[in-house]
Amino acid sequence: xxxAEPILAIVGPTAAGxxxxxxxxxxxxxxxxxxxxxxxVYRGLDIGSAKPGRSERQRVRHHVLDVADPxxxxxxxxxxxxxxxxIDEVQRRGRxxxxxxxxxxxxxxxxxxxxxGPARDPTLRASLIAREEAEPGRxxxxxxxxxxxxATRLHPRDHVRxxxxxxxxxxxxxxxxxxxxxxxxxxxxxxMVLLGVDVPRAELYRRIDERCKAMVAAGLVDEVRSLYAxxxxxxxxxxxxxxxxEIGAYVRGEANLDEALCAMxxxxxxxxxxxxxxFRREPVALWLPPEPxxxxxxxxxxxxxx
Numbered sequence: 001x002x003x004a005e006p007i008l009a010i011v012g013p014t015a016a017g018x019x020x021x022x023x024x025x026x027x028x029x030x031x032x033x034x035x036x037x038x039x040x041v042y043r044g045l046d047i048g049s050a051k052p053g054r055s056e057r058q059r060v061r062h063h064v065l066d067v068a069d070p071x072x073x074x075x076x077x078x079x080x081x082x083x084x085x086x087i088d089e090v091q092r093r094g095r096x097x098x099x100x101x102x103x104x105x106x107x108x109x110x111x112x113x114x115x116x117g118p119a120r121d122p123t124l125r126a127s128l129i130a131r132e133e134a135e136p137g138r139x140x141x142x143x144x145x146x147x148x149x150x151a152t153r154l155h156p157r158d159h160v161r162x163x164x165x166x167x168x169x170x171x172x173x174x175x176x177x178x179x180x181x182x183x184x185x186x187x188x189x190x191x192m193v194l195l196g197v198d199v200p201r202a203e204l205y206r207r208i209d210e211r212c213k214a215m216v217a218a219g220l221v222d223e224v225r226s227l228y229a230x231x232x233x234x235x236x237x238x239x240x241x242x243x244x245x246e247i248g249a250y251v252r253g254e255a256n257l258d259e260a261l262c263a264m265x266x267x268x269x270x271x272x273x274x275x276x277x278x279f280r281r282e283p284v285a286l287w288l289p290p291e292p293x294x295x296x297x298x299x300x301x302x303x304x305x306x
Contacts, residue, residue: 009099012197013272017290026060036101048243070238104278118171147175198287
């Protein structure tokens with residue numbers, strides 16, 4: 001394998017078919033997968049995160065999966081550290097690296113590095129968290145005032161990232177978006193080519209609806225119950241993510257299953273739309289339909305087979 005070969009990243013919205021494509025490509029091109037999905041890093045979040053199953057992981061080696069408990073704080077810096085360690089290990093063994101996931105910020109920092117930012121301030125963080133507890137939604141509202149660009153891409157319940165963005169602003173006097181533009185994500189160590197899975201919007205939404213139903217049929221309700229039984233607080237960011245938030249409402253008796261399923265599908269469609277907006281702004285080399293033959297032919301441009 002030539003040292004000049006880049007890392008390839010398969011990106012795109014949820015339910016587009018990234019996992020199936022990645023397994024096909026990895027097997028044919030002697031690659032291993034580095035996960036770039038912010039929910040698949042958590043142990044126990046399997047069905048609702050569409051984590052690759054046992055058979056898929058037996059076929060292709062995966063990295064940066066199941067590396068944190070649901071109550072652990074997991075941020076971009078930790079992702080970057082784990083992903084770069086995995087990349088070094090894979091390349092030392094003469095294998096190619098395939099980054100796969102829909103968390104755009106993870107792909108961006110892996111491609112271009114992470115601006116250092118100020119050190120964490122426990123006192124300030126405690127104050128921000130207390131403010132949110134006293135007035136739910138306050139963190140997002142405050143961020144929208146000082147850094148609307150960052151606020152538009154963060155969910156109001158994403159308290160970890162909201163706190164960090166406000167911390168950066170209060171510690172530096174500049175919004176996080178300003179620092180990111182200055183940094184321009186230009187300190188990455190790895191050449192990377194982004195390839196996007198392109199599914200027509202109507203078809204994507206149909207897939208999302210079917211996937212949500214399939215997750216419930218596969219045992220998502222029991223998975224959420226198990227997480228609660230193990231003592232994990234429903235308000236944890238991991239359990240306020242897609243699927244776990246809506247099915248959690250059913251498990252807690254706050255909605256019936258049909259209502260929870262409809263809310264899950266609706267929230268997932270909105271999330272997919274945000275993902276598409278993000279990746280359309282990224283330097284995606286090509287957008288390809290989810291047909292394996294098209295991907296195999298295209299990947300050979302960057303990863304020629306001997």
